[in-house]
Amino acid sequence: MSPSVRLQEMIRVIRGARTQGEERGVIQRECAAIRAQFRQADNGTRSHNLAKLLYVHMLGYPAHFGQMECVRLIASPRYNEKRVGYLGAMMLLDEKQDASLLITNSIKNDLSHSSQYVQSLALCTLACMGSAEMCRDLAPEIDRLLRASNSYIKKKAALCAVHMVRKVPELGELFTPAARSLLSEKNHGVLHGAVVLITELCERNPDTLEQFRKAVPELVLMMKGLVMSGYSPEHNVAGISDPFLQVRILRLLRILGRNNDTASDAMNDLLAQVATNTDSSKTAGSAVLYETVLTVMDIKSESGLRVLAVNILGRFLLNNDRNIRYISMTSLQKIVQTDHNAVQRHRGTIVDCLKDQDASVKRRALELSLALVSAVNIRSLMKELLLFLSSCPPELRAHTTSGIFNAAERYAPSQRWHIDTILHVLTTAGGDVRDETVPNLIQLITTATELHCYTVHKLYRALITDISVQSLVQVACWCIGEYGDLLLRGECEETEPVQVTEDDVLDALETVLQSHMSSPATRGFALTATMKLSTRITHNVDRIRSIVSIYGSCIDVELQQRAVEYNALFKKYDHMRAAVLERMPVIDKSSPGHTNGESAGGTIKELEPAKLTQEIVLPQEPSNQVCDLLDLLGDSGEPFQPSPSLSSTAPGPASSTAGGDLLDLLGGLDVTPAPPSVTVYEKNGVTLKLQTDRQTDTGMTVTLTATNSTDGDITGLTLQAAVPKSVQLQMKAPSGDVIPAHGLGQVTQTVLLNNPNKVSLKIRVRVCYTSQSSVCQDTVQIDSFPSTAW
Amino acid sequence: MMHFLLLLSRQGKLRLQKWFTPVTEREKKKVIREMTLMVLACPPRSCNFLLWRDLKIVYKRYASLYFCCGLGDQDNELLTLEVLQRYVELLDQYFGNVCELDIIFNFEKAYFILDEFLVGGEILETSKTVVGIAMEEAETLQEVTHTHSHLSVTHLPKYLNMFLLFSQQTMEEYMSKPTY
Numbered sequence: 001m002s003p004s005v006r007l008q009e010m011i012r013v014i015r016g017a018r019t020q021g022e023e024r025g026v027i028q029r030e031c032a033a034i035r036a037q038f039r040q041a042d043n044g045t046r047s048h049n050l051a052k053l054l055y056v057h058m059l060g061y062p063a064h065f066g067q068m069e070c071v072r073l074i075a076s077p078r079y080n081e082k083r084v085g086y087l088g089a090m091m092l093l094d095e096k097q098d099a100s101l102l103i104t105n106s107i108k109n110d111l112s113h114s115s116q117y118v119q120s121l122a123l124c125t126l127a128c129m130g131s132a133e134m135c136r137d138l139a140p141e142i143d144r145l146l147r148a149s150n151s152y153i154k155k156k157a158a159l160c161a162v163h164m165v166r167k168v169p170e171l172g173e174l175f176t177p178a179a180r181s182l183l184s185e186k187n188h189g190v191l192h193g194a195v196v197l198i199t200e201l202c203e204r205n206p207d208t209l210e211q212f213r214k215a216v217p218e219l220v221l222m223m224k225g226l227v228m229s230g231y232s233p234e235h236n237v238a239g240i241s242d243p244f245l246q247v248r249i250l251r252l253l254r255i256l257g258r259n260n261d262t263a264s265d266a267m268n269d270l271l272a273q274v275a276t277n278t279d280s281s282k283t284a285g286s287a288v289l290y291e292t293v294l295t296v297m298d299i300k301s302e303s304g305l306r307v308l309a310v311n312i313l314g315r316f317l318l319n320n321d322r323n324i325r326y327i328s329m330t331s332l333q334k335i336v337q338t339d340h341n342a343v344q345r346h347r348g349t350i351v352d353c354l355k356d357q358d359a360s361v362k363r364r365a366l367e368l369s370l371a372l373v374s375a376v377n378i379r380s381l382m383k384e385l386l387l388f389l390s391s392c393p394p395e396l397r398a399h400t401t402s403g404i405f406n407a408a409e410r411y412a413p414s415q416r417w418h419i420d421t422i423l424h425v426l427t428t429a430g431g432d433v434r435d436e437t438v439p440n441l442i443q444l445i446t447t448a449t450e451l452h453c454y455t456v457h458k459l460y461r462a463l464i465t466d467i468s469v470q471s472l473v474q475v476a477c478w479c480i481g482e483y484g485d486l487l488l489r490g491e492c493e494e495t496e497p498v499q500v501t502e503d504d505v506l507d508a509l510e511t512v513l514q515s516h517m518s519s520p521a522t523r524g525f526a527l528t529a530t531m532k533l534s535t536r537i538t539h540n541v542d543r544i545r546s547i548v549s550i551y552g553s554c555i556d557v558e559l560q561q562r563a564v565e566y567n568a569l570f571k572k573y574d575h576m577r578a579a580v581l582e583r584m585p586v587i588d589k590s591s592p593g594h595t596n597g598e599s600a601g602g603t604i605k606e607l608e609p610a611k612l613t614q615e616i617v618l619p620q621e622p623s624n625q626v627c628d629l630l631d632l633l634g635d636s637g638e639p640f641q642p643s644p645s646l647s648s649t650a651p652g653p654a655s656s657t658a659g660g661d662l663l664d665l666l667g668g669l670d671v672t673p674a675p676p677s678v679t680v681y682e683k684n685g686v687t688l689k690l691q692t693d694r695q696t697d698t699g700m701t702v703t704l705t706a707t708n709s710t711d712g713d714i715t716g717l718t719l720q721a722a723v724p725k726s727v728q729l730q731m732k733a734p735s736g737d738v739i740p741a742h743g744l745g746q747v748t749q750t751v752l753l754n755n756p757n758k759v760s761l762k763i764r765v766r767v768c769y770t771s772q773s774s775v776c777q778d779t780v781q782i783d784s785f786p787s788t789a790w
Numbered sequence: 791m792m793h794f795l796l797l798l799s800r801q802g803k804l805r806l807q808k809w810f811t812p813v814t815e816r817e818k819k820k821v822i823r824e825m826t827l828m829v830l831a832c833p834p835r836s837c838n839f840l841l842w843r844d845l846k847i848v849y850k851r852y853a854s855l856y857f858c859c860g861l862g863d864q865d866n867e868l869l870t871l872e873v874l875q876r877y878v879e880l881l882d883q884y885f886g887n888v889c890e891l892d893i894i895f896n897f898e899k900a901y902f903i904l905d906e907f908l909v910g911g912e913i914l915e916t917s918k919t920v921v922g923i924a925m926e927e928a929e930t931l932q933e934v935t936h937t938h939s940h941l942s943v944t945h946l947p948k949y950l951n952m953f954l955l956f957s958q959q960t961m962e963e964y965m966s967k968p969t970y
Contacts, residue, residue, distance in 0.1 A: 008895050011894065015894075054897075054898070055897060058805075058806075058807065059804075060804070079931050080933070084898065087901055087902070094813070096812060115931070117927065117928050120924075127910035128810065128910060152924070155914060155915065156909060156914065159909040159914055160910070162910055162912060163910040188915075189914065189915040189916060189917065189920065192913060192914075192915075192916055196912050234917045243872060244869065244913050245916055247866050247869050251864070251866075283871050283872055283875075286868050287866055287868035287869040287871075322835075322836065323838050323839060323867070323871070326839050326867075327839075357836070358836045359837075360837040360840055360841070361837050363841075
């Protein structure tokens with residue numbers, strides 16, 4: 001019986017097994033037979049037994065006992081045994097196995113074998129699973145083969161060298177000279193291997209990259225030859241001559257031309273030629289065009305060429321083939337930042353791809369659409385994105401919602417639109433939004449003061465329709481709690497008002513409280529909202545009182561705590577209830593402690609009585625950047641809000657001060673540690689002195705004194721101060737806002753500072769005044785304080 | 791570079807696996823499982839490119855076999871479709887009207903052909919004739935006769951399902967096999 005039939009016989013038997021168990025039985029028997037055979041002496045069937053074992057291995061059964069047999073077969077002088085042995089080595093051995101080291105010697109011998117087919121077996125195996133040590137050992141051999149052998153071996157040696165360079169990058173230096181000389185070969189296989197090797201060398205070593213830049217003209221010629229050559233039957237694929245080699249050359253040119261003008265110039269013509277002459281009706285041509293476009297975009301190409309490339313991508317975008325459209329969108333994504341307008345032109349087609357059935361195309365279209373959002377197209381694009389969200393596959397939903405939120409935040413044309421958009425997203429895909437959505441939305445609602453009525457109506461309607469989406473329910477509860485009075489009033493300009501009674505509202509909140517769909521956090525929201533309504537409604541306060549007392553014995557500890565505290569508010573602290581539950585101030589986005597939705601309930605406890613201490617954030621700009629002063633005090637773009645107790649007049653219009661002067665001023669600033677009172681500002685006859693007085697371990701009083709040495713009175717004097725984030729600042733009322741002339745009087749203002757974290761104290765003071773009917777505004781920064789401070 | 795090449799049957803059985811990076815047995819099984827799930831679930835006429843972990847996956851269906859490979863970041867997906875096409879053509883050139891059964895019963899030949907075409911995750915030879923000649927000469931060296939019909943080297947249209955024409959014998963054989 002011919003041995004190979006035995007292999008096929010075994011395969012037939014295995015395939016004939018009707019159940020998994022039967023198959024396992026057959027395989028176990030066969031493996032036992034194979035193991036027995038392996039133990040025997042050489043009987044001419046070893047290769048077939050190993051082949052059988054490899055088949056079994058492919059089915060997923062363990063075959064590690066064949067490893068040593070591989071080693072033995074590789075060492076055999078017979079070609080058929082070597083062949084199977086090397087195949088087994090590639091399948092069963094990898095560099096992590098110890099047995100792989102044992103074949104190093106065999107490989108070394110086979111590399112110098114007289115038959116090129118034996119050499120090729122060794123080269124192939126080495127390139128597939130050679131470990132770092134093996135590579136280091138055998139690198140000189142490979143280098144020798146790269147130089148002096150026939151083309152069949154040279155191309156294999158080239159790819160073997162590629163593998164070695166990947167494993168041991170230092171070997172790159174060894175192969176560089178040989179790689180250079182390989183470029184003059186004619187054989188396509190060798191050329192391809194050479195280009196791959198050079199690409200690998202250049203990617204790893206910038207010096208080698210420099211060296212190979214000189215080869216750009218040669219590569220350009222090679223490519224031209226391929227593009228312009230006539231029909232070559234051996235390498236022709238759909239009318240393109242050797243697209244595999246063309247693509248690799250283009251890729252190498254990309255690496256060589258990147259960030260280099262001369263190299264890029266040398267290839268401009270070629271790239272234009274390839275771009276115009278390549279027939280893209282079949283995949284081969286499209287592959288070459290695709291690579292060309294990638295290369296054009298990556299090197300320093302001239303603008304005409306870039307336009308050509310973007311047009312090619314645009315053409316691809318209209319192609320019927322999904323693959324081509326996918327490719328086009330992937331490339332457009334890479335250039336959307338740099339060539340934004342060019343990509344914008346194709347926005348319509350890209351948005352249409354959102355409606356494609358295929359998931360990969362949808363994903364690409366989504367990414368690209370989000371990148372194309374701008375202030376101009378936000379409304380129309382958002383419509384499309386929201387439409388997409390209602391039908392998008394579940395794995396893309398989270399990404400879509402966060403993309404929509406980012407876009408809305410950056411380009412919202414109006415607050416109402418912004419709120420509407422977020423609400424739409426919450427109703428459509430509320431389960432897939434990020435956690436910060438709830439507090440962000442609440443913050444947005446509070447800032448849109450004119451829209452409170454509109455918002456609360458909309459949210460109430462959404463709440464009574466569906467209470468399953470937690471984020472929406474949370475926001476709705478919060479709004480009803482805050483603005484319930486607006487809801488009950490029953491009039492609204494922006495939208496059709498609902499006629500609700502207090503009972504309806506309380507019913508809605510109670511439904512949320514009792515529903516098993518509500519998460520604990522949501523129930524907390526609902527309870528707090530119910531409590532807040534006690535000051536906003538008139539008739540059903542008793543109902544609220546009873547709800548609150550019921551939850552005083554709730555099993556959920558958080559709810560229980562809230563209920564008990566609200567109970568206390570009703571009983572012992574009823575006189576404070578109104579103050580505690582009054583309307584919240586606008587939440588400052590950058591202030592800490594307001595980033596967690598959970599704290600929405602907690603903020604009631606944190607509410608301080610009327611005179612709030614404001615935490616003013618110190619911006620990150622260095623002290624000598626004084627261009628736009630309004631940017632100064634508020635890094636998130638929030639306008640500076642002076643606290644009610646601050647100076648009574650508003651700051652004068654911003655006039656950009658000569659940066660030079662101020663720089664000089666700061667340069668001349670001589671804050672010596674010893675004297676407690678320092679002059680921090682002196683200009684136009686106005687002098688501002690600063691005096692520090694340490695009160696407690698963390699508290700300090702700073703007194704600012706302003707004097708005037710000009711002939712005229714200084715009027716409208718205002719002082720504003722900013723300190724680092726963790727420092728608390730409280731400005732007392734100034735003594736006045738007019739500084740009499742000739743130094744006859746002065747204005748003082750006291751600032752209380754509290755520095756619990758003992759950070760290094762800096763204070764930035766903005767001073768505005770009118771002098772001789774011209775308005776002046778300046779800023780000074782004081783970085784070092786007298787050492788008596790702390 | 792290509793990270794792996796898998797041939798999966800429509801029933802999810804592995805017919806060929808080639809790994810171009812060192813991967814543990816366990817990891818291999820995991821990858822095969824995930825590829826099987828991903829690729830077999832794709833509806834017909836969908837995009838042939840997928841994203842998985844940090845690799846680009848290119849797959850193409852030929853009759854009852856799914857050819858699936860994982861690419862690195864810089865690789866050209868469209869060209870990889872051509873690579874898969876070329877491999878199928880090489881198999882067809884060697885076996886003559888190749889079908890899945892040929893690959894099942896002669897898997898070691900399929901590997902040998904692959905090794906003449908791809909090495910270390912890169913294309914080795916871009917000419918079909920050269921690969922064909924190399925295979926023939928290796929066979930002669932092996933002194934095992936293997937009957938296969940010689941087909942002239944024609945480039946077949948890429949969207950044609952090449953295996954629609956089964957030879958009579960293999961069809962019968964195929965039909966008599968239990969499906970699982």
